[in-house]
Amino acid sequence: MESAGYIIKGKKIVTVSRLGTIENGALVVLNGKILDLGNWRKLQKRYPSFFVIDYSAYVITPSLVDCHTHLLEFAPSSLYPDLPIDHFDVGKALLLDTLSSGITAVGEQICGHPHFDFSINDYRKAVLNMPLDVSFATTSISIGFEKLAHFTAVTHSKIVEKADLIDPNVVQMIAQASDYPGENIFINATPANFTVDEVPRAGEVIYTLEELKRIVEIYHQCGKRVGVHVAGEYSIKMALDAEVDVLHHAHGITDELIEQASKQHVEIVATPMGGTHLPPNSPEEVLRLVNNNITVSISTDAYLPPYQGNTWLPFKDQTLRGPDVLMLIAHPAMNLLKENNYGENEILALLTANPAALLGRENSFGRLEQGLDANFLVAEGIPGLEITSVESISKVFFRGEKVIDRKKRS
Structure with missing residues (x-):
């Protein structure tokens, strides 16, 4: 089908582009790209020889983008700690599970794993020919054990010292290897997936403002934007004063800091399930960010184990949760945006266009628009807004090929 032209007919197409929502719409695909889109009847006449696939009972949307994951490096051993496993085989299986959740692009963090001495090139090779896009953020990381443990993507499984984290040569190597502004720097020590008693120093501030400024300058000299893992008023203020480009988590952000982030055009990756030592992003917080014209990705x-005490999500335990819950954790914020008169295209951008742009792939996917990759979903409703279960996604297309076909049960 990839080389043949075809037309997808849908009940409506939510393009997340300047075209907005097209009722009774159609999508024309040729050679894995979107050739045209618009009203079904007009396109049927314009392309009479193209094969028609009738999904007129369904909504067509861009496929989803999860721009902050740890699927390849940490998830395999976290999910199967007591089993002998082939690390990359498990990682690739997790990516296929991600694909079945309607996600055709992920942003993966490579931090340096204490038990696996893999390089960034090993991870890149592992995902070659996978039917989804993987972008890598190379990072340094500090884990909040009683004795802080520091690692970097370029030193692999070797524990390093704090001084190494600010060494200009190390920073430059990390920056040059990074595809996008993920959590390149952990301003706060992370709890990771450890229990509270194992990481008593989670949240501790690792850098000074001057150190951060020097690191940011190196990234910018390399032509790279820089993202940071950060939580808490003091740390977020320091990140903004150092002129970072992207805040990951930003748990505990205040109205004053939201205003500063907006003025500096800083983007924020919200993680409503958790990820730091503080309570995660609430629906009300996401609304405040969007109201202040901050570009938000969820x-x-x-x-990740869901943060306990989170009142807006349904999780009752700390079982590790994966990309299959993306729509579920995004729904409360997306629904609140709808209640505050945001349109469905603006809202869906938090799971599609915004994270695609963060990955630097806005000219490839994240919207349904002429010339972009034909990455789209055939679903029973708008992902995250009207549906939250992966079972409600009927088909997943990647570069024009149908890669997931979930048959409806009779």
């Missing part, structure tokens, strides 16, 4: 930080 992500899972998978695989």
Whole structure:
């Protein structure tokens, strides 16, 4: 089908582009790209020889983008700690599970794993020919054990010292290897997936403002934007004063800091399931961010134990959750945006166009628009807004090929 032209007919197409929502719409695909889109009857006449696939009972949307994950490096051993596993085989299986959830692009963090001495090139090779896009953020990381443990993507499984985290040569190597502004720097020590008693120093501030400024300058000199793992008023203020480009988590952000982030055009990756030592992003917080014209992406930080005490999500335990819950954790914020008169295209952008742009792939996917990759979903409703279950996604297309076909049960 990839080389043949075809037309997808839908009940409506939510393009997340300047075209908005097209009722009784159609999508024309040729050679894995979107050739045209618009009113079904007009396109039927314009392309009479193209094969028609009738999904007129369904909504067509861009496929989803999860721009902050830990699927390949940390998830395999976290999910199967007591089993002998092939690390990359498990990682690739997790990516296929991600694909079945309607996600055709992920942003993966490579931090340096204490038990696996893999390089960034090993991870890149592992995902070659996978039917989804993987972008990598190379990082340094500090884990909040009683004795802080520091690692970097370029030193692999070797524990390093704090001084190494600010060494200009190390920072430059990390920056040059990074595809996009993920959590390149952990301003706060992370709890990761450890229990509270194992990481008593989670949340501790690792850098000074001057150190951060020097790191940011190196990234910008390399032509790279920089993202940070950050939570808490003091740390977020320091990140903004250092002129970072993207805040990941930003748990505990205040109205004053939201205003500063807006003025500096800083983007925020919200993780409503958790990811730091503080309570995660609430629906009301996401609304405040969007109201202040901040570009927001919602992500899972998978695989992650949900933050306990989170009142807006249904999880009752700390079982590690993956990308299959992206729509579920995004729904409360997306629904609140709808209640505050945001349109469905603006809202869906938090799971599609915004994270695609964060990955630097806005000219490839994230919207349904002429010339972009034909990455789209055939679903029973708008993902995250009208549907939250992966079972409500009937088909997933990646570069024009149908890669997931979930048959409806009779």
